[in-house]
Amino acid sequence: MIQTIINEIQQQFSQHFEPFLNPPATVQKIEEVEQKMGITFPDDVKTLYLTHDGENDEGPGLFFGLSFLSLESMLAEWKNCFELSDDEELQQIESYSVPEGAIKEQYLNRYWIPIAHDHGGNFLGIDLEPDSNGIYGQLINFGRDETVKHVIAYNITDFITFIAQTLKNGAYTIDEETFWSYGYREEAHFFDELKNMELPVFQVEASNQQQVIGEEWFEQLSDKWKEIIQSLSEHPKQLVKSKILYLMGKQIFDITPLTVCTDVRELVLSGNHITDIRPLQSLLALKKLYLGGNPITDIVPLSRLNKLQYLNLSRTQVKDIRALESLINLKELSIEHTQINNYRPLKDVKLNKLSVSILNFEQLVSISDISHLKELHIHLLEGVAEADLMLLAKLNKLEALTIEKFIFNDLDFLTQNQKLKNLTFIDSSIRDASSIKKMTALTHLECNYTPVENIEVIAESTSLKSFTGSFNQFYKLKKLMSQDVDFSEIVGEMTTEEENIWSSSFND
Structure with missing residues (x-):
């Protein structure tokens, strides 16, 4: 044939x-x-x-x-x-x-x-x-x-x-x-x-949902949604076929029209005015959902989305996250700058990546109990003593850690995290970085607007392969490192003379 x-x-x-x-x-x-x-x-x-x-x-x-x-x-x-x-x-x-x-x-x-x-x-x-x-x-x-x-x-x-x-x-x-x-x-x-196209070829079986998307359905929508749909596709029926929808900052209040998008896998709704997310209950194929920057308070409708792998709730008004306990496939979660006080429901969620704000000791304890964590980004660290950070040693699978806005006397609390490869400090300060040489798995260190008083001790690390920091930090470390280290990224502005020194170092 x-x-x-x-x-x-x-x-x-x-x-x-x-x-x-x-x-x-x-x-x-x-x-x-x-x-x-x-x-x-x-x-x-x-x-x-x-x-x-x-x-x-x-x-x-x-x-x-x-x-x-x-x-x-x-x-x-x-x-x-x-x-x-x-x-x-x-x-x-x-x-x-x-x-x-x-x-x-x-x-x-x-x-x-x-x-x-x-x-x-x-x-x-x-x-x-x-x-x-x-x-x-x-x-x-x-x-x-x-x-x-x-x-x-x-x-x-x-x-x-x-x-x-x-x-x-x-x-x-x-x-x-x-x-x-x-x-x-x-x-x-x-x-x-x-x-x-109608796929697979020669096996066209339009779903009931696709069949209802027509002129009558479209005419019943608000002018705002008509404008949005027309900007996304040539024909309204393409909306139901969409697998990825980017609707960030569209001034959306009502997401009812999205109930027809039952095959969407990635949905970006960040920076709108959404308060009611019940229409999302029918989107059972969702894997990634961005809701950050919306005045949402109730996330119970998300409890049915058991294929969800990534969820962003940052800068929302959510206070209760118990609904997340049923999301058995959730791997990444962003909940920084929210009103959530109790992080204990996350203990049994098998998260790999978490972005969070920590405002008290109880929250730090809860975070340290999420045993599967591989990446942790703490956007705000307040209400805890430096000694309390020893709790992070419980995260024995941690490979990447970012901490913002904290004053460190030393980094001793990290020496027990033997799998830590990437370490980033943002808008912080470090008095003594001597413990860096004890972190034998560490390959990348970033000091983003973070001064280190004894910056020269970082040169004693034998595992470090890349460093990101200010020009002054680069200039001091470049001469001291015994192995090749990637200094290709600089934080902050440089003078013309500094830029010439930095760029010429790649030809040495």
């Missing part, structure tokens, strides 16, 4: 392009690539490569402008992706599956097999390790720019058929006979067009 469809596609292409598909691959070559990847191709993928082994360098991109990879190129691209799939920082990049639960929400996965690319680090791939609601062999997008990953088709046969039909019905654009793309926009990237 695939060979027949490919022949139809070639016949259509012959009107615009010279032949560009490579000769067939051999069974032996396919088996060799499978063995090196540790996978087995779906039958229709094997058939595709037994028909043509990718396209040549002059090809227009068989897959709507995306170049069909030969087995050799596939293997090379897969190796690069496989090496990057173990990079912890890359895997922290947010990823969203469409539909929900179909694709593993990762930056990369070794079982995503690239069959086409855009020459810019983005791929059309075969998913051989789908999530619980996915299908083995489904066709997906992934790569450097692909935060939102779609199930484009359930298999390669469906997608090839879709290409053939698109060529027949004329829903494509050819640019100067060297490039072609889906739709009617010249040089449109196929992955950018996905958000406007």
